[in-house]
Amino acid sequence: MTGSVEVLKPGLETCVQDYPGRKGAFGMGFPPSGPLDAWSFRLANILVGNAAGAAALECQFIGPALKFTASAVVSVCGGDMAAKLDGAPVALWQSIAVNAGQALELGSALTGARTYLAIAGVDTPPFLGSRSTFVLGECGGLDGAALKVGGEIPVGVGNGAPGRKVIEKCRPAISQNHRWQIEVCAGPNDDWIDAAGQKRFLESEWKLSPKSNRVGFRLEGPEWTFTDKATNKAPENGSDPSNTIDHGYPIGAINLCGQTPIILLHDTLTLGGFINPFTVPSCAFWKLGQSRPGDIYDFELVSVAEAQARKRAINALCGEDSIEAA
């Protein structure tokens, strides 16, 4: 059957996302968008019988309240927002049946920062091949924006079953102590930072600033020091050591604006004039997605090959083998 889900409370910028998002659109000025914690996101989809990358809701810090006009199978994965169905607690990491007329309400994140709510068959219109919401670009998702009160999420045919859960060891382990070890790869512009500066970056604690969102995460920490490449360069690079001639930005780049590092995320500007000494690889993105302002990052330098191996290990967990009967 087809139906819709009515938005009673929108939560804090709850958006439709899909995985891997809007790929192939850098040349038009679009970042990929898509879920920050794609591990929890994919498990949520698999639980309800969706393709791992199907459209689902990313709830950020405060979740929504939704009323179902038709029966559905849903799952809630990621940070714990104390989900309740008509007031009764809903277990995380499980598929559950919702009857027509019932309301599912999520609260504030008690652990982590982002919770993924998969509903079998979310059917908002795709834009450039993706249903992911890009808020700054006013496109994708539901009318190009976060959920609003009274909005209706169209839901198509699903074939999910309740009573399935994610095997505990296949779930991401969300930090309880607000510290995260985040992988980084050197480059592309690591040679603009001197040896002492690189060491300082890797050995210091970095605090996630409240001035952070899906565009970028600002970090607070010690000073950066530079090599001759940064301080003695052609004038068209700009005057600050961190300035360079405009170049494309990798997603995950640690983009240095003056002395402020910003991790560029899925809704980033696609190009600009600041250097990227290090890049956070995709295997660490679920940790970024689940961290909150004030959390502490310790960076771990890994090779590109190691980062790719860790990504494959996470991908291997995002499948039917991670599911058991509840």
Next chain:
Amino acid sequence: MKFEPAKFLPGGDHFMLVQFGDDASIDLNFMALGLTAALKAAALPGVVDTNPSYNSLVVEYESDDISYADLQTQLERLIGGLGSVEELELDSRLAYLPVMYLDPWTRECVADYSEKITRRGDDPDFVARENGLEDAKQLARVHSGTEHWVVAVCSTPGLPLMRALDPRCALTSPKYNPPRTWTTLGAIGVGGLSTSIYTTPGPGGYNLIGRTPVPLWDPRQRHPIFKHRVVLLDAADRVKFVPIGEEEFGYIEARVADGSYEFNITAYQRFSVGAYKKWVASLNADGRF
């Protein structure tokens, strides 16, 4: 300086930055766009996307389908196949975009910045002074006297980063510091060596010298031209600004709103870098219009 050979730098587990050099010579952008076109034609398994800029190209890849080392080998092969920059020919269209120079709306945006953030005068006067021009009127003449090369479409949806193809019309100016918190939609900005057109009302750092009533993208795909392409311009297109007055601005704005505006863009032509460079070499580069 041009790098021989090009440099390949990693950006995490699924990006590679290819640098053709470390300055803003337009040849380096021609190479980046030549490689972009070659990659598209080659359709290599595992290559997901490309993001070109002034002197570099970011390549996104899927490491399950192609390794970093193999990607570099393939890119080296494709770069070798491009030959010298003079041999490059790029697919390019010419778009005529109406612009009201020295318009009241961007003037208001600059005045708002001046009042709330940092005192500054009119941007067109400032850019004219920075470039040794008589006044803002000459700035409009110089800026509309050339085709502007689209270096990249980037940063925000549909936003073209452009530079003057005619060296007699090249402008340089320092960007805002601190940046603006908002910008008039459709504002024409100049900063560094570039011209840009603001496609969202967001922050910005370029000096504002005019405004176009023509949209460069439409997420709702309302106008017929946006039915089959979301953004108007691609990298390697060219833009010629056509000066208009306030009355014509209003007329075009109304036609854009009711969907009857006729976009003026040529079919694809081959842009020969060799022929372009020959022409540039024949000019008196110090001349001004």
